[in-house]
Amino acid sequence: MSHYIVLVKQVPDVTQITDNAFDPETGNLMRGKLPSVINELDAQALAFAEHMRQLDGTAGGKVIALTMGPPMAEDVLRYSLARGADEAVLLTDRSLGGADTWATANPLAYAVRKIVREMLGGADDYYVVSGMQSVDGDTAQVPAQLAEEMGLPCVAYATGVAKGSERAEFTRIISGGSQKVSPRALPAVVTVAKYEETLFAGFAATRWARQKEIIRWSADDVRPTAVGVKGSKTRVIRVFPPAKTQRKCKHVASVGEFVQLLRESLKKASAVEGANGDVATDYVLPRKRGSVMDRSFEGTSKEIASFEDLVGQLKALNIESAGAVDDEAKEKIIAASRNGAKLNQAMLDDMLKGLEAVEPSYRGDVWVVAEHDNGQVHASTFELLGKARHLADSLEVKVGVVLAGQSVAGMAGSLIAGGADNVYVIEHPLLAEFDPSAMRKSIAEVIGRHWPQIVLFAATPQGRVIAPMISYRLGCGLTADCTSLDIRDSSRKGEIAVLMQTRPALGGNVMATICTKDSKCQMATARPGVFKRLPADESRKGEIIKEEVELTEDDLSLDVIETERGTGDVNFEAEIIISGGKGLASKSNYEDILNQLTSTVAEHLDCSVERGASRAAVEQGFVERVHQVGQTGTAVGPKVYLAMAISGAIQHMIGVSNSEAIFAINNDPNAPIFKQCDYYLVGNIEEIVPELTKQLGAN
Amino acid sequence: MAKLAGFNKVEVLVVGAGPAGLAAAITIKKRQPEIGVCVIDKAEHAGNHNLSGAVIEPGPLHALLDMALGQWQESERAQDVLGHVVEKDKVLMFLGKKLAFSMMPSIQMARLFRLGFGKMVHKGDYSVSISKLTAWLSDIAKEVGVEVLHGFAAADIIMNGDGSDAIATGVKLVDQGRGHDGKAQANFMEGEVINAEVIILAEGCDGLVTERFVEEAKLTRETAQLYSVGVKEMIAVSDEQYEKFGSNRCVHAMGYPLWTPLRGPGMFGGGIMYTHKKNHITVGMIVGADWKYHDFNPQDALARFKEHSYVKRYIEGGEVVEAGAKMIPEGGYRAVPRDPATNYIGKNNVIIVGDAAGFVDMLRIKGLHNAISSGMTAGMAVAAHFSFPEEIAMRYTRMLEESRVHRDMRAARNFRQTVAKFGNSLGFPLSVAANWLPKFNIEPDYETMTKASYRFKREKAFDKDAFTAAARVEHREEQPGHIKIIDPEICYNICPDNYDCPCIVFCPAGVYERIHDEARPANPSNCLHCKTCQNKCPYDNIRWGVPEGGGGPRYKDM
Numbered sequence A: 001m002s003h004y005i006v007l008v009k010q011v012p013d014v015t016q017i018t019d020n021a022f023d024p025e026t027g028n029l030m031r032g033k034l035p036s037v038i039n040e041l042d043a044q045a046l047a048f049a050e051h052m053r054q055l056d057g058t059a060g061g062k063v064i065a066l067t068m069g070p071p072m073a074e075d076v077l078r079y080s081l082a083r084g085a086d087e088a089v090l091l092t093d094r095s096l097g098g099a100d101t102w103a104t105a106n107p108l109a110y111a112v113r114k115i116v117r118e119m120l121g122g123a124d125d126y127y128v129v130s131g132m133q134s135v136d137g138d139t140a141q142v143p144a145q146l147a148e149e150m151g152l153p154c155v156a157y158a159t160g161v162a163k164g165s166e167r168a169e170f171t172r173i174i175s176g177g178s179q180k181v182s183p184r185a186l187p188a189v190v191t192v193a194k195y196e197e198t199l200f201a202g203f204a205a206t207r208w209a210r211q212k213e214i215i216r217w218s219a220d221d222v223r224p225t226a227v228g229v230k231g232s233k234t235r236v237i238r239v240f241p242p243a244k245t246q247r248k249c250k251h252v253a254s255v256g257e258f259v260q261l262l263r264e265s266l267k268k269a270s271a272v273e274g275a276n277g278d279v280a281t282d283y284v285l286p287r288k289r290g291s292v293m294d295r296s297f298e299g300t301s302k303e304i305a306s307f308e309d310l311v312g313q314l315k316a317l318n319i320e321s322a323g324a325v326d327d328e329a330k331e332k333i334i335a336a337s338r339n340g341a342k343l344n345q346a347m348l349d350d351m352l353k354g355l356e357a358v359e360p361s362y363r364g365d366v367w368v369v370a371e372h373d374n375g376q377v378h379a380s381t382f383e384l385l386g387k388a389r390h391l392a393d394s395l396e397v398k399v400g401v402v403l404a405g406q407s408v409a410g411m412a413g414s415l416i417a418g419g420a421d422n423v424y425v426i427e428h429p430l431l432a433e434f435d436p437s438a439m440r441k442s443i444a445e446v447i448g449r450h451w452p453q454i455v456l457f458a459a460t461p462q463g464r465v466i467a468p469m470i471s472y473r474l475g476c477g478l479t480a481d482c483t484s485l486d487i488r489d490s491s492r493k494g495e496i497a498v499l500m501q502t503r504p505a506l507g508g509n510v511m512a513t514i515c516t517k518d519s520k521c522q523m524a525t526a527r528p529g530v531f532k533r534l535p536a537d538e539s540r541k542g543e544i545i546k547e548e549v550e551l552t553e554d555d556l557s558l559d560v561i562e563t564e565r566g567t568g569d570v571n572f573e574a575e576i577i578i579s580g581g582k583g584l585a586s587k588s589n590y591e592d593i594l595n596q597l598t599s600t601v602a603e604h605l606d607c608s609v610e611r612g613a614s615r616a617a618v619e620q621g622f623v624e625r626v627h628q629v630g631q632t633g634t635a636v637g638p639k640v641y642l643a644m645a646i647s648g649a650i651q652h653m654i655g656v657s658n659s660e661a662i663f664a665i666n667n668d669p670n671a672p673i674f675k676q677c678d679y680y681l682v683g684n685i686e687e688i689v690p691e692l693t694k695q696l697g698a699n
Numbered sequence B: 001m002a003k004l005a006g007f008n009k010v011e012v013l014v015v016g017a018g019p020a021g022l023a024a025a026i027t028i029k030k031r032q033p034e035i036g037v038c039v040i041d042k043a044e045h046a047g048n049h050n051l052s053g054a055v056i057e058p059g060p061l062h063a064l065l066d067m068a069l070g071q072w073q074e075s076e077r078a079q080d081v082l083g084h085v086v087e088k089d090k091v092l093m094f095l096g097k098k099l100a101f102s103m104m105p106s107i108q109m110a111r112l113f114r115l116g117f118g119k120m121v122h123k124g125d126y127s128v129s130i131s132k133l134t135a136w137l138s139d140i141a142k143e144v145g146v147e148v149l150h151g152f153a154a155a156d157i158i159m160n161g162d163g164s165d166a167i168a169t170g171v172k173l174v175d176q177g178r179g180h181d182g183k184a185q186a187n188f189m190e191g192e193v194i195n196a197e198v199i200i201l202a203e204g205c206d207g208l209v210t211e212r213f214v215e216e217a218k219l220t221r222e223t224a225q226l227y228s229v230g231v232k233e234m235i236a237v238s239d240e241q242y243e244k245f246g247s248n249r250c251v252h253a254m255g256y257p258l259w260t261p262l263r264g265p266g267m268f269g270g271g272i273m274y275t276h277k278k279n280h281i282t283v284g285m286i287v288g289a290d291w292k293y294h295d296f297n298p299q300d301a302l303a304r305f306k307e308h309s310y311v312k313r314y315i316e317g318g319e320v321v322e323a324g325a326k327m328i329p330e331g332g333y334r335a336v337p338r339d340p341a342t343n344y345i346g347k348n349n350v351i352i353v354g355d356a357a358g359f360v361d362m363l364r365i366k367g368l369h370n371a372i373s374s375g376m377t378a379g380m381a382v383a384a385h386f387s388f389p390e391e392i393a394m395r396y397t398r399m400l401e402e403s404r405v406h407r408d409m410r411a412a413r414n415f416r417q418t419v420a421k422f423g424n425s426l427g428f429p430l431s432v433a434a435n436w437l438p439k440f441n442i443e444p445d446y447e448t449m450t451k452a453s454y455r456f457k458r459e460k461a462f463d464k465d466a467f468t469a470a471a472r473v474e475h476r477e478e479q480p481g482h483i484k485i486i487d488p489e490i491c492y493n494i495c496p497d498n499y500d501c502p503c504i505v506f507c508p509a510g511v512y513e514r515i516h517d518e519a520r521p522a523n524p525s526n527c528l529h530c531k532t533c534q535n536k537c538p539y540d541n542i543r544w545g546v547p548e549g550g551g552g553p554r555y556k557d558m
């Protein structure tokens, strides 16, 4: 008999975000304007836990829902009680507000301990189950950090569960496939990536839930070691709306030109980087700038402007260094400060101090944690290396890579060719399989030996588990899923040359720039495909450094039962998605055309490709529902989206809006999709496809 | 599960949290706070499935608010919901795409002579969104101690016994968690049975459980129920347009594109233009469901209406921010279901209120005030006689017969039938004397379909995808379809030749599609719950069932 502590979170309903949910002045999302709902993956986690309880079969297993949030987060607890949970705990305290993932995971871990002590009689046969990530933060960090704080095995990205001989067996997503694993001991943390059969509220259960008492704990009740803003290791610098992609809506006359454009779009590196960041210019260290007063490398344009203002005033007063400003001068400066950027004493003092700061806040190299499979380094690692090289050059430090596995030294050369100066190789038989516990222990140890100033991970199923664990273990902040990384100053805080980590949040509806604080090292994960790799340069020189780590069987947390690669699942991460609509008229037509095109593209354009469909095509039975793209299907964001005989209904287009380029073919010159795509051909599919296939096949 | 024992029992169960059901629940609680009252509704949130015009007669609403809140006039919520009072009341006749004549003089005249259609005046009414009004009433109900639970769809009523003793013991909810193929998934939950001592059916127009009850308890109607279909859009307009229209104008337009004097078409109904929100104008088209054109769709008429020069200038260039469709029961007094033995509107411990019973006053084209009144009457009957549940139907019917609902409904009893019988040109004048004419037996709406075509059909198909997007409709996709075709053979072999499958055209959400030469409810998850299909398929071949709770449109301002 096991128990289940389910972490649930209340989030703004991002599906209801409209343009007027943003403050026109600041660009901030006005959360009050959105209804609150339970985070969808947490609802799935609750169903997952209930399913585990039923599989277990023995009576007496409890499901306890736990949330940390404002008092109104009670709603998600009632939601859970109406769907099978037996008890609900609300951890709520003003002091806990404003927490980042660190200062969320920590109090939650203490609350779990208290639940186990007081409500489960100190049992250790329990699971902490949670959604893999939340839609507002998208970080996927909290459960892994909670596992780290409690020293528990973490089964991340679970999609299914079966009864095992001793403990439950989980199916989880790994890069390029899936894996069956079982935790070697309980308690364990499970994060759910996809489990669609969420529970329905019962009528009787809803009425029971309404009167059921919710257990409320304050920070003092659980005594966490990290609390609220103060206990956080990151801080948000600014929030802004993402750049809107303007579609080109260009009518293309010939198939030849169409294919040409398609090839070009595929070749282009992802446009995500920079597009949504402020700055893409290189950084120059203060001591190398013409004047120490030059503060044009601040984190936000507003700060740049106020520093420029201040420097202008100092000049006008003939003051040459910030240290020489006396009280009288300060008064003058404050009096003269513009209405829009009115200064007060404290702000001015901050800025003057900032003008004196010239030394970088962090020391050490820029590191990348390598990911690999079957003796090959992942493309995502090379992309991170490209970025790391760039950052390291402007900071005038070296690029290091940590490479851990059973026998991996052979890959070091390719990393050096890809931009690394130092490769830190960790080899150990127990690192043969990717076990998050053993992996995070070895890598954290090596990071702790050298203390780089920046460590980058790929935001892959592996990276998103070990990065939170490693950062928590080393006491460092972590920002997940960055789409842009820049070195900038934050002079008013006395910080020079810090990493500005920009990432989408709230389901891509806002962008946030985040900085690390109170940490020895700045850590971030970045999405694959965002950064550009450097051309491999075999003549580059670098050093390979062997690192020893001690590992025993006890450091393993999971038994791997079975690994499956490249399952026949739909791969909507593909670089090009070709979708067919109802206009293809029949299943055989759909299959002929799509097979022809996808195989030609895969063969001749050297890229991953997947088939998609409109809902109407699915309803007509052309293809299985898993291929449906759109509001009720999957939202996709490939480099090229090619829509064949799809009209462009709003529910379809919502699901493709993140595509970098949209191509369309339709025989109706007034098809709505032509107003929402980049390039289009007008004509009959049947007539166009043979020519299209031919042109795509031509090398 | 043991911990839940007893939680499926309530004292009074109200099915449907619309104005009628909430008025009933609030009244019971205010009068007898110790009676437990629970209201269930299939919508995800309060107001999501409530769509109306609407101009509402203030009397009954005031009475309800006075009773529930005492002081309410100054409250922020009241200002928000009831902030628009009709001052400019326009009744127009559209002739063609450009001309508009005022009908006000003849209505004033009729009023003077106390003729039926003289009641078509709206000055002093509130112009409201009933999604918002309903959401407010729902909050009031909760405040006074009613349990209002959303996301629970009722599928059936459970009756015990036969004949005059038949007593209802409860209501069964829909099954949840079946897959497309009907098989139970891991999260399957069989529809629970809610036991109740008194059941108030307040499901609105053509209620599913209501009709199950009418059948089981053998209630009858003197004439078949007739319907109208309403489609509407709320349009965000410019400052200038809104200023021109004003915050207190209400427009009813007859004639084009539903009716023209000589060459047709000849349909009952008209267009509406209201406003209940700053810089937003609501346009709608209400059409008698006895139209005979196989290729007609009320949305086409709405599109024509929007192009009429009188309408266009106020809304041109505006953005449709919300849209929806719903039916109105128009059979009136004689189409109210009653127990033939006793004449009660219900049986023993079950009663029917609001649109579910058909309390729409066709002289005023209004049902909200009657929904609230009948709900309050039901509430008073239950509060006073709760200890004798089997007397509730009798008490309720008697009290209702003393009320204005009854008087008004009786006065209008033949209006709609007269128009249906004689058409607009003859029917309207005749309706003056409708109550002295013999009773007509009018055929149900589905029997009126012909091969004729609608003369003002537009070239460009109406964009139903955009319409459903604006209704924010959503259902769990994997559930079994909630719409059943009784005999698919008809759709394949007979209907196409005779009527070219009208369901594909008239369904406002594009639910029906031709797949392999056969019309099918292919996209049930687009459904707006308007129930037009169930009443307009020429072969009466469609049965609408309730999908899983929480599915359907998400109206906020309809």
Ligand SMILES: Cc1cc2nc3c(=O)[nH]c(=O)nc-3n(C[C@H](O)[C@H](O)[C@H](O)COP(=O)(O)OP(=O)(O)OC[C@H]3O[C@@H](n4cnc5c(N)ncnc54)[C@H](O)[C@@H]3O)c2cc1C
Binding pocket: A580, A581, A582, A583, A584, A613, A614, A615, A616, A617, A628, A629, A630, A631, A632, A633, A634, A644, A645, A646, A647, A648, A649, A650, A651, A652, A655, A665, A666, A667, A668, A671, A683, A684, A685, A686, B465, B468, B469, B473, B474, B475, B525, B526
């Ligand atoms: C709640 C809700 C959720 C929805 N979710 C989704 C969703 O997730 N995904 C989705 O796709 N839809 C969704 N829809 C449905 C959506 O509104 C559209 O109905 C659907 O996308 C239309 O698919 P289509 O473009 O293939 O078909 P159609 O709209 O019928 O378009 C077919 C197109 O093919 C063209 N064509 C025909 N013959 C040829 C030819 N020989 N050569 C070239 N072109 C030709 C036509 O000109 C036409 O433009 C949803 C709808 C609702 C209400």
Ligand SMILES: Cc1cc2nc3c(=O)[nH]c(=O)nc-3n(C[C@H](O)[C@H](O)[C@H](O)COP(=O)(O)OP(=O)(O)OC[C@H]3O[C@@H](n4cnc5c(N)ncnc54)[C@H](O)[C@@H]3O)c2cc1C
Binding pocket: B015, B016, B017, B018, B019, B020, B021, B040, B041, B042, B043, B049, B050, B051, B052, B053, B054, B055, B056, B057, B130, B152, B153, B154, B155, B202, B203, B204, B205, B207, B208, B209, B229, B230, B231, B232, B284, B286, B326, B327, B328, B353, B354, B355, B356, B360, B365, B366, B367, B368, B369, B371, B546
């Ligand atoms: C287009 C249009 C314009 C109108 N204009 C006016 C006007 O200007 N003035 C006026 O006074 N009246 C007008 N009416 C009529 C008025 O809207 C109705 O009379 C009124 O809404 C009836 O209220 P009700 O509470 O009976 O039903 P509804 O408002 O329909 O409420 C019924 C509720 O029951 C729920 N429900 C139904 N079945 C189930 C089930 N099986 N399980 C659970 N829940 C269920 C529904 O979700 C809904 O919330 C108009 C109607 C329409 C359609």
Ligand code: SF4
Binding pocket: B485, B490, B491, B495, B496, B501, B502, B503, B504, B519, B537, B538, B539, B540, B541, B542
């Ligand atoms: S459902 Fe009715 S209208 Fe539609 S095709 Fe079948 S018979 Fe015709």
Ligand code: SF4
Binding pocket: B483, B506, B507, B508, B509, B510, B511, B526, B527, B528, B529, B530, B531, B532, B533, B534, B544
């Ligand atoms: S399927 Fe029927 S109930 Fe649903 S929107 Fe269409 S006509 Fe209305």
